Amino acid sequence: MAISLKDIAIALQVSKTTVSWVLSGRGDEKKISMAMQEKIKEYARLHDYHPNFLAKSLNSGETNTVGLVIPSIADTFYAHIAREVELEAEKRGYTVTFCSSEANPERESKMIRMLKAKQVDGLIIAATEHTKEELEILLKESYPFVLIDRFFPGLQTNYVIVDNESGIRCLTEKIIAQGRKKIAYITTDTHLVVIRKRLDGYKNALTNAGIPFDPSLVVEVIRSEYEKDIIRKLNVLLNRIPDVDGFVFATHYLAEESLRYFYTNNINMTERMTLGCFHQTTSTSILAPQMIIVEQPVAMIGRQSVDILLQAIKNKQMPVVQQVLPVIVN
Amino acid sequence: MAISLKDIAIALQVSKTTVSWVLSGRGDEKKISMAMQEKIKEYARLHDYHPNFLAKSLNSGETNTVGLVIPSIADTFYAHIAREVELEAEKRGYTVTFCSSEANPERESKMIRMLKAKQVDGLIIAATEHTKEELEILLKESYPFVLIDRFFPGLQTNYVIVDNESGIRCLTEKIIAQGRKKIAYITTDTHLVVIRKRLDGYKNALTNAGIPFDPSLVVEVIRSEYEKDIIRKLNVLLNRIPDVDGFVFATHYLAEESLRYFYTNNINMTERMTLGCFHQTTSTSILAPQMIIVEQPVAMIGRQSVDILLQAIKNKQMPVVQQVLPVIVN
DNA sequence: GTCAATAACTTAACCGGTTAAGTCATTGAG
DNA sequence: CTCAATGACTTAACCGGTTAAGTTATTGAC
Numbered sequence: 001m002a003i004s005l006k007d008i009a010i011a012l013q014v015s016k017t018t019v020s021w022v023l024s025g026r027g028d029e030k031k032i033s034m035a036m037q038e039k040i041k042e043y044a045r046l047h048d049y050h051p052n053f054l055a056k057s058l059n060s061g062e063t064n065t066v067g068l069v070i071p072s073i074a075d076t077f078y079a080h081i082a083r084e085v086e087l088e089a090e091k092r093g094y095t096v097t098f099c100s101s102e103a104n105p106e107r108e109s110k111m112i113r114m115l116k117a118k119q120v121d122g123l124i125i126a127a128t129e130h131t132k133e134e135l136e137i138l139l140k141e142s143y144p145f146v147l148i149d150r151f152f153p154g155l156q157t158n159y160v161i162v163d164n165e166s167g168i169r170c171l172t173e174k175i176i177a178q179g180r181k182k183i184a185y186i187t188t189d190t191h192l193v194v195i196r197k198r199l200d201g202y203k204n205a206l207t208n209a210g211i212p213f214d215p216s217l218v219v220e221v222i223r224s225e226y227e228k229d230i231i232r233k234l235n236v237l238l239n240r241i242p243d244v245d246g247f248v249f250a251t252h253y254l255a256e257e258s259l260r261y262f263y264t265n266n267i268n269m270t271e272r273m274t275l276g277c278f279h280q281t282t283s284t285s286i287l288a289p290q291m292i293i294v295e296q297p298v299a300m301i302g303r304q305s306v307d308i309l310l311q312a313i314k315n316k317q318m319p320v321v322q323q324v325l326p327v328i329v330n
Numbered sequence: 331m332a333i334s335l336k337d338i339a340i341a342l343q344v345s346k347t348t349v350s351w352v353l354s355g356r357g358d359e360k361k362i363s364m365a366m367q368e369k370i371k372e373y374a375r376l377h378d379y380h381p382n383f384l385a386k387s388l389n390s391g392e393t394n395t396v397g398l399v400i401p402s403i404a405d406t407f408y409a410h411i412a413r414e415v416e417l418e419a420e421k422r423g424y425t426v427t428f429c430s431s432e433a434n435p436e437r438e439s440k441m442i443r444m445l446k447a448k449q450v451d452g453l454i455i456a457a458t459e460h461t462k463e464e465l466e467i468l469l470k471e472s473y474p475f476v477l478i479d480r481f482f483p484g485l486q487t488n489y490v491i492v493d494n495e496s497g498i499r500c501l502t503e504k505i506i507a508q509g510r511k512k513i514a515y516i517t518t519d520t521h522l523v524v525i526r527k528r529l530d531g532y533k534n535a536l537t538n539a540g541i542p543f544d545p546s547l548v549v550e551v552i553r554s555e556y557e558k559d560i561i562r563k564l565n566v567l568l569n570r571i572p573d574v575d576g577f578v579f580a581t582h583y584l585a586e587e588s589l590r591y592f593y594t595n596n597i598n599m600t601e602r603m604t605l606g607c608f609h610q611t612t613s614t615s616i617l618a619p620q621m622i623i624v625e626q627p628v629a630m631i632g633r634q635s636v637d638i639l640l641q642a643i644k645n646k647q648m649p650v651v652q653q654v655l656p657v658i659v660n
Numbered sequence: 661g662t663c664a665a666t667a668a669c670t671t672a673a674c675c676g677g678t679t680a681a682g683t684c685a686t687t688g689a690g
Numbered sequence: 691c692t693c694a695a696t697g698a699c700t701t702a703a704c705c706g707g708t709t710a711a712g713t714t715a716t717t718g719a720c
Contacts, residue, residue, distance in 0.1 A: 001471055004676055015700045020678060031697050053447045054393070055676035058384045059705040065427075065448075072413065073428075079409040083402065086430055095444065097395075097427045098403075100416055114425065117383045118395075141331055260616040283613035286590040334706055345670050350708060361667050385706035389675040 003047045012043060023049070057119060065095045066309060067115035069125045071103045076281050077252060077298070078126060081148065084302025085124060092310055094121070103223075105130040116143065122309045124148055129191055144312035146305045150192050151322075158312060160305045160323045164194045164278075167294035167327040168201030168248065169208075171276040174292050174329065175246045176209045178274045183211075183246030184237060186230070186254045188223045198250045198278060216240065221254060230257045238267075249277040252284065259287045295328040333377045342373060353379070387449060395425045396639060397445035399455045401433045406611050407582060407628070408456060411478065414632025415454060422640055424451070433553075435460040446473065452639045454478055459521055474642035476635045480522050481652075488642060490635045490653045494524045494608075497624035497657040498531030498578060499538075501606040504622050504659065505576045506539045508604045513541075513576030514567060516560070516584045518553040528580045528608060546570065551584060560587045568597075579607040582614065589617045625658040 005023070009016045019040055021030040027037040043049075057063040068085055070078040086096045097120060101108035105128050112134050115123060122144035127135065132152055138145050139157065147159040175183055185202045187195060199218070206213050219237055222229045238244065249255035255277040262269050269275060269288060276292040277284060284291055308321045335353070339346045344366070351360040352370040373379075387393040398415055400408040416426045427450060431438035435458050442464050445453060452474035457465065462482055468475050469487065477489035505513055515532045517525060529548070536543050549567055552559040568574065579585035585607040592599050599605060599618060606622040607614060614621055638651045 001473075006676065016677080017679075017701085018699060020676095021699095024678085031699085033698065036698080050443070050447050052388075052449060052676055054384050054388045054449050055705085056678080057705095058382075058388060058676080058707090059678055061705080063384070073403065073416065074406075074410050074413040076404075076406060076409070079406070080404050082428075083404040083430060086403065086428070095427065095429075095448070097425065098412075098416070099425075100413060113380065117380050118425070119382060119384050143331075256612055256616065263616055264619070281612070282586055283611075283616055286586065286593055286613055287617050289594070336706065346707075347671085347709075348669065350706095354708085361669085363668065366668080382706050385675085386708080387675095388677090388706080389708055391675080 002052075003049050004052065005049070008040065008043055008047070008049060012039060014040070023051070061119075062121055063119050064093055065097055065118070065120045066306070067112075067118075067120040067123045068096050068098045069101055069108060069111055069115070069123060069127075070098070071126060071128060072100045073098055074100075075253075077279060077296075080298045081126070081302050084299045085306055088303045088306040092306065094306075094310070101128055103128050109134045112138070122146070122313045124305045124309055126150060127152070142316050144309060144316065146309045146312070146321075148301055148305045150194050153193055156320050158308050158321045160301055160308065160325065161194060162296050162301070162325045162327050164197035165201040165204070167278060167329060168198040168250070169205045170201075170329040171278070171292050171294050172202050172205030172248055173209070175248065175274045175276050176205060176211065178246075180246035180274050181211060182214075182217065182241060182244050183248060184241075184244050185218045185248045185250070186221065186234075186258060187218065187250035188221050188226065188254065190223055195250060202248055217244070226253065227257055230254065231261055234258060234261050245273045247273060247275045249275070252277060252279040252281045255288075255291070256281060256283050259284060263287065293330065295330070297325050297327070300325055332382075333379050334382065335379070338370065338373055338377070338379060342369060344370070353381070391449075392451055393449045394423055395427055395448070395450045396636070397442075397448075397450040397453045398426050398428045399431055399438060399441055399445070399453060399457075400428070401456060401458060402430045403428055404430075405583075407609060407626075410628045411456070411632050414629045415636055418633045418636040422636065424636075424640070431458055433458050439464045442468070452476070452643045454635045454639055456480060457482070472646050474639060474646065476639045476642070476651075478631055478635045480524050483523055486650050488638050488651045490631050490638065490655065491524060492626050492631070492655045492657050494527035495531040495534070497608060497659060498528040498580070499535045500531075500659040501608070501622050501624050502532050502535030502578055503539070505578065505604045505606050506535060506541065508576075510576035510604050511541060512544075512547065512571060512574050513578060514571075514574050515548045515578045515580070516564075516588060517548065517550055517580035518556065518584065519550050520553055525580060532578055547574070556583065557587055560584065561591055564588060564591050575603045577603060577605045579605070582607060582609040582611045585618075585621070586611060586613045589614060593617065623660065625660070627655050627657070630655055 005019050006016055009019045018032060021027055022032055022037050022040040023044055066089055068082060070082065073079055073082060082098055089096050097115060099111035099115065101111060108128055108131050112123065124146050126149040127147055135155055135157060147157055149161060151159040151161055172183065187199060203213050219233045221233060247258065249258060270290060275288055278294045279296050280293045304323055312318050335346055335349050339349045348362060349370055351357055352362055352367050353374055357367040396419055398412060400412065403409055403412060412428055419426050427445060429441035429445065431441060438458055438461050442453065454476050456479040457477055465485055465487060477487055479491060481489040481491055502513065517529060533543050549563045551563060577588065579588060600620060605618055608624045609626050610623045634653055642648050
């Protein structure tokens with residue numbers, strides 16, 4: 001159905017080269033006569049010719065595509081990141097191919113390999129916990145990639161993350177400033193460095209304020225069944241320490257489910273306690289507008305990661321860029 | 331960096347053909363000696379050979395990629411659809427390339443053209459209002475595609491949509507069954523057929539119940555600035571008709587912003603009125619668990635659209651498949 | 661001992677573009 | 691009038707695979 005360059009060449013009895021030059025806008029440069037140029041362009045227009053990017057990519061070695069690997073596109077945070085990445089990439093003439101790892105390391109490896117086979121020019125990856133090996137391979141091959149949201153301290157890779165420690169620290173300090181003393185910390189059982197950093201922020205804020213750290217105020221929710229587990233553990237927490245007066249949520253989905261719990265059980269969040277969360281969603285903004293939020297610069301993360309990646313693509317020897325973006329707490 | 335089939339052939343002093351046969355698993359069929367097969371596979375393993383999909387696609391004419399064009403990946407509904415599409419496509423051996431049209435018809439056309447240039451095997455499109463022409467071109471070219479969520483009555487295309495009329499009708503009937511009489515209908519100014527169908531559902535429910543349709547209960551929010559506009563218009567509505575006792579929201583984002591408005595202005599939603607919404611989000615499920623929901627079979631939409639698309643890809647002469655999936659109201 | 665069948669490969673063309681290196685007729689400077 | 695420069699193309703190779711159509715050497719049936 002679709003017409004090829006060769007078809008035009010045959011139809012007009014000229015060489016493929018001439019057609020290629022004219023249709024790629026190098027007709028004048030290559031001194032093709034105006035008459036010939038017009039003839040070719042006219043034929044192309046009439047028969048609705050569009051170059052085949054596969055063929056182009058095959059010999060340029062560039063697909064103008066970047067791969068984005070995230071835990072799940074269904075998660076608002078990553079969906080927003082994806083959007084920013086797409087917008088920025090598009091501005092720079094790139095397309096994005098998304099893959100959701102569903103937080104499964106094998107799936108993630110598979111997706112990375114497949115994206116490489118499809119010859120994407122580079123990768124932006126929000127890695128799961130156990131992908132170190134795959135990333136090491138990428139490094140060895142000097143395949144351009146940028147980590148976002150998470151990073152691995154042992155690996156010299158490009159990354160764009162946010163300042164997790166200071167985010168949660170400032171947030172906790174604000175809660176303390178409101179006179180709260182028994183501040184619970186709700187987190188997950190993932191062993192990502194960034195999640196540990198958040199806990200550090202919480203502890204540091206307490207230390208700075210001279211409040212002793214109480215491990216029983218820390219709730220570690222099982223990630224894989226967080227909706228159910230958080231209910232159990234919040235029940236336990238509120239029974240054991242009924243006078244909790246603050247909550248710090250390490251992630252937005254923990255905040256959402258906690259708010260659901262509070263709302264369902266008629267626990268007045270506004271007066272009894274101060275809430276704080278890393279990252280805001282529509283739900284938390286509606287249901288707990290007073291909640292203190294660590295705002296992640298989502299647009300910046302998207303833009304910067306694309307920017308760094310494209311630089312790395314242009315210059316394979318580029319020294320690693322490691323960006324820790326500031327967060328706004330309010 | 332990456333090794334090619336040709337490199338292996340040269341290194342082992344054999345023809346590209348032999349290597350190709352062995353590495354694509356047709357060594358036995360093509361009677362290549364075991365010794366040779368082992369030698370080639372060993373070399374490939376050692377040098378970490380992975381076939382270049384561009385080259386494969388170029389002569390097979392198949393990229394095993396489908397394009398997904400949606401208004402915005404940042405919208406939870408489409409993000410969830412995207413996820414289901416990706417999962418189903420992956421099961422069938424396909425990858426998905428997403429593009430957000432940002433509800434801009436020119437952008438959408440551009441994305442469709444670009445996906446075609448990248449030789450995706452087919453498209454799944456949640457079209458914006460004014461894309462009819464681009465779709466007509468696809469039809470003319472018999473390029474495989476499936477519309478989702480929206481469709482165009484004038485075009486004989488594949489589509490997978492849900493039963494919008496009956497969804498809103500049942501929902502409205504349930505609200506009426508709770509004794510509500512002054513039921514507001516909140517919608518947007520888009521002229522999509524599916525949105526009109528929802529209004530029909532509302533009207534039909536009223537008619538069936540013998541309640542006269544009151545146009546002043548219908549609020550048409552300006553889509554492009556809905557966050558602000560909905561506040562203005564809800565204010566007007568509640569002033570003019572203070573005894574409104576029901577709300578039907580045509581879309582989830584309208585419900586979310588309305589709930590924000592109600593919550594901010596301390597309007598008791600539970601006793602004063604019954605709420606109903608087309609599609610649920612995390613926010614609405616937390617903040618208004620009692621709200622009656624038209625549940626869209628998101629997973630089914632994703633799966634069916636992929637299924638139909640792959641069929642259409644295999645058989646270009648396939649008669650159009652038009653699916654109206656049932657919704658569950660509860 | 662001959663000849664067809666078969667095992668084990670190779671050659672070359674193709675997919676749809678790009679590009680370095682020709683070719684040939686025309687122009688114009690000396 | 692000659693020869694180099696230039697205009698206007700063409701040839702052929704290449705990107706990295708696949709595949710139809712050979713090509714040998716060996717086997718074995720008669």
